[in-house]
Amino acid sequence: MGRCGVCKRPHQEFRTNLAVDHDHHTGEIRGLLCINCNRRIIGRHRTPAGEVLLRHAAEYLEGPYTGWTVPTKPKRKRRRSISSRTTTRKRSRK
Numbered sequence: 001m002g003r004c005g006v007c008k009r010p011h012q013e014f015r016t017n018l019a020v021d022h023d024h025h026t027g028e029i030r031g032l033l034c035i036n037c038n039r040r041i042i043g044r045h046r047t048p049a050g051e052v053l054l055r056h057a058a059e060y061l062e063g064p065y066t067g068w069t070v071p072t073k074p075k076r077k078r079r080r081s082i083s084s085r086t087t088t089r090k091r092s093r094k
Helices: 035-042 048-062 082-093
Strands: 019-022 029-033
Touching: 019 035, 029 035
Parallel strands: none
Antiparallel strands: 019 029
């Protein structure tokens, strides 16, 4: 059947069939899209302004980046889970 035109995942990965994406003004079929890409990515940005927004987003993700990095946070001690604490209490009572 095919792949999603945006995320490129094969149709077997989805519970529903791929949607036939088309231009609502001309009726021209653009390709097949999964439900996520059709509703959340392409569906919300069909206007010319949306197209520009997606192009800008792609350019942004392609870089160049600032060269800065986010400082690492000091690691915290992990708290024991509730189940391990209750097990420990039960054992200490015996």
